[in-house]
Amino acid sequence: MAGNLITYRECIKQALREALQADERVFVMGEDVGRYGGAFAVSKNLLQEFGPERIMDTPLSEAGFVGAGIGAALGGMRPIVEIMTVNFSLLALDQIANNAATLLHMSGGQFNVPLVIRMSAGIGRQLAAQHSHSWEPLFAHLPGLRILSAGTHEDARHMLAPALADPDPVIIFEYTSLLNLEKELPTSINQVDIHKAKVRREGKDISLITYGTGVYKCLAAADELAAAGIAAEVLDLRVLRPLDDETILASVAKTNRAFIVEDASRSVSVSSEVSARIMEKSFYDLDAPVQRLCGAEVPIPYPKHLEDAAVPQPAQIVSAIKTLLQHA
């Protein structure tokens, strides 16, 4: 068994290596990706394998190197820009929002920007308020971008290739709290669809809709709920922009109840958008109000117990759903 287990970190690394091998236009750039091997050791030894022209260390200048990535993409390259953590992405927000996301439109359809930006995100490593962000909703707000969230090993391993194949900018959120987590990687899957959400577990009683770090939490909760006789469906949104309405609504049509889980704080979030769409398009399929379990609306605290309390935990998911279904 141990032979089949693989860390989330190794999944990302394999994806990078595969992309670098497959297309010589692909290169990686970012802070500490080369000599240091990546802040989270994701690109360890890639410099030795692919050389400094394809594994490029950059200065601490997010606006600069993201802009350079956009230029390279416009020039025909297939850059993978790593922003060390989502916390620093705000420094590059102007490049992302005003250039990467808009150039196709502003050029009257002449210039695609085939850029992939990877960034580590998430809460749960006691990094305090300035380094513990779940800012997927912020980026998912921007038209012109495709926003992916790698909540599973499968997606960490296989999302990069289709993202590079996309002619327009794609941002992939990876999760630092999952890096050391070992899971079995299904050998049957060698590509993922970055246009579709994915049902990770089938169920008939309620749809647990989530993404990112919520996926494994919801799967754990679904296991526990199954023991209580509740068949929860776990739907991994995976694509946060544009949202895959079809899969979401099909799941709700089946279960008639939706419960959305995300680490990001509740207000103006992915869950609020998904909830609104379900209400707009599936109102007459609903047998209960859509409910959400989200991050607390606070700067993420440093102490472990407070940090845990600030984001949804499987036990809370289980208890909230049992309450919701109490009457059944």
Place this chain on the structure above:
Amino acid sequence: MLEYKMPSLGADMESGFLREWRVKPGDKIRKGDIIAEVETQKGIVEIEVFDEGVIGELLVGADEQVPVGRSMATILTEAEAAGKTPEPAKAVTEKTMAPPHHIRSSPLARKIAAEKGIDIAAIQGTGPEGAVTRDDVEHALAAQAAPPAAALAKHKEVEPARPEEKPVTPAVEAPPTAPKEPAKATVTSAESIRMAVAAAMSKSNREVPHYYLETRIDMRPALTWLAEANKQRPVKERLLPAVLLVKAVAKALNDVPELNAWWEDGLQRKESINVGYVVALRTGGIMVPTIHEADTKSLDEIMLALNDLIPRARALRLRSSELADSTITVTSLGEGGVETVFGVIYPPQVALVGFGGITEQPWAENGMLTVRPILTATLAADHRASDGSTGSKFLNAIKTYLQHPDKL
């Protein structure tokens, strides 16, 4: 403007099916007029109105299930009606399906209810904040499709009712082969009446602390008087002993008014003495039609009332006031041959009088032993409402009245 609401035709009634309107918008109505036929577990009941005015709008349509207390029609004063042309009943069909805004229900439940044509307002919600959910609608549909089976299954969990008339009331027999009105999806059947009895008797046994008193009554004076009285009457007008019993009970209540009452959030004494008379149905179950103001009626009037009520009770065609107004119940099992009846009170009443059969028995009087026709009268009374001394006074009053039948 007044609202006419679905009346409660007994403590056990939650809703009824409107089967037919007897009035239309613009019709003038007076107190006591029958305005609709409503089907309950106890059969089709003619619903009377207690206001005067003009029918404004009919708010529910035929065959709609209407919960107790929900508005069925508006009643306008003459003045209001004069200023306004009566609206035709066209709104009725539209209103039938649209649930009132205050009903909490899930969108899915509303959709299913609309598709299946079931009134969501009549369904008890079990979802979040009491909302009606899909499960609730489906249960209601299942119950509608097969009321006896569903009801039976449900009631099996309830502790069994103490049967009021075990000696003679047969257990549930096969339902009548041909329903009276087969075209309609009728809820009335022997089983549903059984369920109504079960619900009322279970409630009584659960909530009412009964006490029982018994006395033996020499019926020779009464029977002798009755034989004489009947000689002078044509066959059709002859009196039955039951008439004397009902009248004696009514007069005794005049003397002991504590027992002419309902227990609803405390004791509520009733002015009118309305005697409910238990009629056993051939298909099983019982109906209890009311003889209104029995204390003021003559024996002949009581006999007329019984001759009118008993066949209609057996045909399940009683009026609302005849089902809901009783202030005491009389059950007479004389024909069945038992001597003593220990009854179960029909809530919210506080007393029930049971009469056994009249049988010849040894009777000691003035130091002599003789044989007399003896009737055993029992009282089942609610100990919340009265005590043994009150009950004793009441039974003795009945006994005394039956010794002087000419004064009844």
